Amino acid sequence: MTAFFAASIGSFGGGHARTALTTYLADDVTPWLLSGAGERIHGQLLTHAAQLTILLGNMSADDGAVALAQHYHRTAAHLAAEAEDPHTHTIALRALASHALELGHQRPALTLAQQAAGTAARYSSELTQSFTQTQLALAHAHAGDRPRALLALHSAELLHSRADQDPADPFDSYPTAALHHQRARTLTALGDHRAAGHAFQASLRARAPQARRARALTTALLATSQLRQGNLEESLTTWKRFLGDYPGLRSARATDSLTTMRQVLRPYRDRPGVALLIEEAASL
Template identity: 30%
Template sequence: MARPVTNAAFEGLLLAAGYANSHAAFARQLNHTGRNEGAWRYDAASVYWWLRGRRPGEHVQAAMAETLARKLGRSVAIAELGFGAGDSIGMCVYPATVDGAIDTAEQIWTRLARRLNEQDSGAFDSGKALEAALGWRYDLPDQAVSRSGRQQVTSTDVQSLYVLADHFTDLDRRHGSGSPRTRAVMADFLLRQVAPMLHGTYTDAVGRDLMRAAATLSGQLAFMSYDAGEHAMAQHHGTLGLRLAKAANDRLYGAHLLANLATQAVFLGHAREATRLVEAAIDGAGRAPAAVLARLHATAATAYGRSGERRACQLALTKAERALDRTSTDLGPRWVGYFSPAHLAGAALRCFGDLHLHRQALRHAPEALTLDNRNTRTRALHTALIAITHARAGETEAACSWASKLEQHAAGIHSARVQQRLRDLASTLSSQQVAPQVNEVLHSLAAMPAAR
């Protein structure tokens, strides 16, 4: 059954121009109008999705207005097309085509650059996340991504994007993403440099690599937005990254991004949906390298643990541990190199805590802190989790001892996730028997900049 039309204004213009039953003809004329932008390949399916709420880029809307104006014999304002204000975006829609993904990238990067200092009032939509998972898993591969546009893009140009992605990843792990400054720099770079590259000229091979690099940057920005508490924007970037990874034909990185969406869903209390997301990621990854499987199964364990599925949780942890044991001979892609025994121990600590097996959880505490020095945010998160687990086990003195270490570990970290974990610790401790030591720790936690 076809979805109902949601853009009546655009539908009315197509009807008046004689394109009501000839969407393919309109798409061909649009491609001709936009020939200076490159080799557009919009078709009847593109028109279908525009009628049902998908919003094309501003340059595409301008070409639409010009195409319709020629047929109607009058000027057509962009506002008449019914796509809304220039900074509005359809809620986390998984683009049907590569061209749609490129348009969506330009839209959300423009919005982020313009509105970074405004509060993100949107919410995570688990239904849209599951739709994106289905599209990524079951849509046919893109046959070609080559393009003819205004600027030539080479493999050297693409490699520079990976270098910058590594730089942003390092900043995020060291300092968190709560401060908008890093995201502002990244948004400006994506809009001014990466978007024109996506609209440029490149071969299919270079195009696949460009899509992979753009997916890497979008995925990193998604995680940074999640860490900053901007959950709707994080989902926008994660969904876009997923589609770009599909265009790159990189199923492993796509699975990684889908697992990140699952992690966000767990954080926000959508545990059941998170299990379905990460199951799709594992299924889509197929015969993946051991390091990738370790990360995916660890994420599955946290989803099962939060939803109370003890047996599935323990099985996933076992699979993750076995996969991690094989990483010395099966390393996997560079981007998964961060996942270490300490990360798996942190996942186990969290899982057993969610299952109310606190003493079993605390067995993983020492290894959870054997982190690389660059992972300062993860160290703060794990330290707070250890304190929370001690408190929930009724070990108030140990909880206070670990809490006292947080001032050092959380200093200089801007992270909504760290803030939430400090609030959870304060809430758990405040329910303990009132004692001078607890009151002192609560006062110290309230005074931390990271807790505000």
């Protein structure tokens, strides 16, 4: 079920199957947690419940339910701690750090990212360490600390390069496309838009075909980066690719990207093709 719901958010967005996961946790998983299973089985149930709750938090964040996302990620951290599972606890902390940064809470985001990276260094695989280091890099970049941001990014890339991938386990994998995406976001926060654009393109080249949500969000960020560099024609081509992935997604973040597209292109609506693209976006 963990693999199923992780694949669901990747392909269709957080609004798809979120109610189903909520119901599954309430109707099936919670009774199992209360069933009086032996210590070993109970610990395993707690771990899987924590992982499913992390996914529910991710779905909620992607679907625009901010308060619910924070609640679920905190609950997941408590479940993982009760299970005495530092690896899953690390993932929950990283999720909290990511969400805090998205909301503009830079200091808590940095503290949580540091906690996640520190725990991962002691208890998790190299892939998970890389996963936490990229979030630490982004937090440092938003705090204006370029040296620490680049150091964490270098550490993440080094850890990733020597790790073994296990794509079958959504809680112990970190796709190359995701690494490039986070590198691009860090470089964007540092103001290096040209290098960020190259990293976004690398992410798109490495992205799995079924990862439509991530591809759409990355494409939107690339189009914005190209426009910042004055490359209107390239940006228009990239926005067209975004519109190709958008239909069928149930993702507030993707909808926000669509709104961003209309806003950033509005000053250019007298240029060839721009008005038509804005109209197409409006129709969606």
